[in-house]
Amino acid sequence: MNKKKIFKLAKGFRGRAKNCIRIARERVEKALQYSYRDRRNKKRDMRSLWIQRINAGTRQHGVNYGNFMHGLLKENIQLNRKVLSEISMHEPYSFKALVDISRNAFPGNKNVVHPPRKVDMSAVNV
Amino acid sequence: MAASSSTTLVALCSSLTTQCKISSNQNPILSKSLCLSKSNSGSFSKTTHNLSSSSLIFSKRPTFFANPPKFSESEALVVEAEPEAPVSEANPEPAATQVVEVAKEEPPKREEIFAVVMVGSRQYIVIPGRWLYVQRLKGADVNDKVTLNKVLLVGTRTSAYIGKPVVTNASVHAVVEEQGLDAKKIVFKYKKKKNYRRNIGHRQPNTRIRITGITGYQDYPVSTLDS
Numbered sequence: 001m002n003k004k005k006i007f008k009l010a011k012g013f014r015g016r017a018k019n020c021i022r023i024a025r026e027r028v029e030k031a032l033q034y035s036y037r038d039r040r041n042k043k044r045d046m047r048s049l050w051i052q053r054i055n056a057g058t059r060q061h062g063v064n065y066g067n068f069m070h071g072l073l074k075e076n077i078q079l080n081r082k083v084l085s086e087i088s089m090h091e092p093y094s095f096k097a098l099v100d101i102s103r104n105a106f107p108g109n110k111n112v113v114h115p116p117r118k119v120d121m122s123a124v125n126v
Numbered sequence: 127m128a129a130s131s132s133t134t135l136v137a138l139c140s141s142l143t144t145q146c147k148i149s150s151n152q153n154p155i156l157s158k159s160l161c162l163s164k165s166n167s168g169s170f171s172k173t174t175h176n177l178s179s180s181s182l183i184f185s186k187r188p189t190f191f192a193n194p195p196k197f198s199e200s201e202a203l204v205v206e207a208e209p210e211a212p213v214s215e216a217n218p219e220p221a222a223t224q225v226v227e228v229a230k231e232e233p234p235k236r237e238e239i240f241a242v243v244m245v246g247s248r249q250y251i252v253i254p255g256r257w258l259y260v261q262r263l264k265g266a267d268v269n270d271k272v273t274l275n276k277v278l279l280v281g282t283r284t285s286a287y288i289g290k291p292v293v294t295n296a297s298v299h300a301v302v303e304e305q306g307l308d309a310k311k312i313v314f315k316y317k318k319k320k321n322y323r324r325n326i327g328h329r330q331p332n333t334r335i336r337i338t339g340i341t342g343y344q345d346y347p348v349s350t351l352d353s
Contacts, residue, residue: 029323032314039311078291079278083242083249085277091240094279094286097349101288 050085057088059115061099071102142235241340242279249278252337253300262331266302272335274298278344287346296343300335308332326340 003021009031010017010024017027055065063071072079077098079087088095131235192259240253246261266272277296280287315324 018292029314029316032312033316035312036314069329076276077288079242080249083251083279086251087242091281091286094281094288096290097286 005018050081053085054088058099062097063103067106068102071106072106239282239340240342241277241298243274244276254337254339257334257336259332259334263333270302272300287343287348293343293346298340299338301338303336304334
């Protein structure tokens, strides 16, 4: 790449890396390597975020993520995690319908209903 | 309270203008007339059913149910329900009357329904009247009518039709607006100390479609919501 392109990609870099070609070239190459790697990482991160959101949404209704997904699998509902997380955020009634379907298909798991309450330890003598 | 809500409305309307090209009031009429003149309707049923690689495109979100105050924090795409709620508050606002007029005209045109449709092995939440980018549909020209058959979920204000896996006979009608390319991504491969550098640019072909309607879901077993 010629220098103009390097400097265009080096906007916002710290110190001499945005002004001096020798340093900018190295930093831009590193930045492009990171973007290559992170395009793959982004897919993993987003899926993890969706799973966290679905987990939070289902636990409000007393079901945890694993049982919820197992119930959906049994009912052959093929909504993916991205859509499920968006529904859990913005369409609460539809999401509750999904949770009910899943709970009927797979009741399972007696323990996990509410997050554990924090016990007040100030009265305990160590 | 009113001032903050009006400013957020203006901000949201401005974001609506940048994203949805607020001349959408004329566009649906235009596109409909063009569709009628050009008698070319193709129906594309996607047969690829593998659900790997969910897309990262957050499509427009339907927000019909009553929690508007939370959406100031989420992505700026969540706009279309906002004009429906605080329209009466925006009336006394003197500035940006044109934007307010357009915002007032938006709600009567949109039916309150959303669907989850699978296109190009990715799932999107669609509502009528909005556009979205999907993978390139081969053989579709501009202003072609497209029927998307893989509808996984249809939701209205009072009921949800949850498909197992597909809502039978439901279809989403759309109009192809543009066949273009994504923004360029630079694929730079580098191995250190081995003199290996490859610099490749990549533009993925895409298609912009505008959703016109969602039909055919009425006969499906419904789970009505007690709202």
